[in-house]
Amino acid sequence: MSKTELIGRMAEAAGISREQAKLAFESVTDQIGQRLKDGKDVRIVGFGSFFVSERAAGKARNPRTGEEIERSASRTARFRAGEGLKSLLNG
Structure with missing residues (x-):
């Protein structure tokens, strides 16, 4: 589902305009991104x-050439499914 499709479904389900x-x-x-940027977690109960x-x-390898390269430290966002979402997917 694309962002546009999701927004359309949200509008329909909530009875509001697409805008x-x-x-x-x-x-x-934006709020989730800002909170993560600040190094804090975002918990949505049931989701x-x-x-x-x-x-x-550390060191990494270029899969095409096998050449070893230096990899800089980085931060990334992760998601862990909650029990409600797991039950929905497996129930």
Whole structure:
């Protein structure tokens, strides 16, 4: 499902305009992103948790050439499904 499709479904389900749904969606994603940028977790009970994972600098290999390269340290967002989402998927 694309962002546009999701916004359309949100608008229909909530009985609001697509523009209002778009603003709500962008607000949620902006807030999650800002919280993660600040190094804090976001927990949505029944859905899941977003958290930041740190990756240390190290060595990696270019899969095409086999050449060893240096990989810099980085941060990335991770998601862990909550029990409600797991039950929905497996129930």
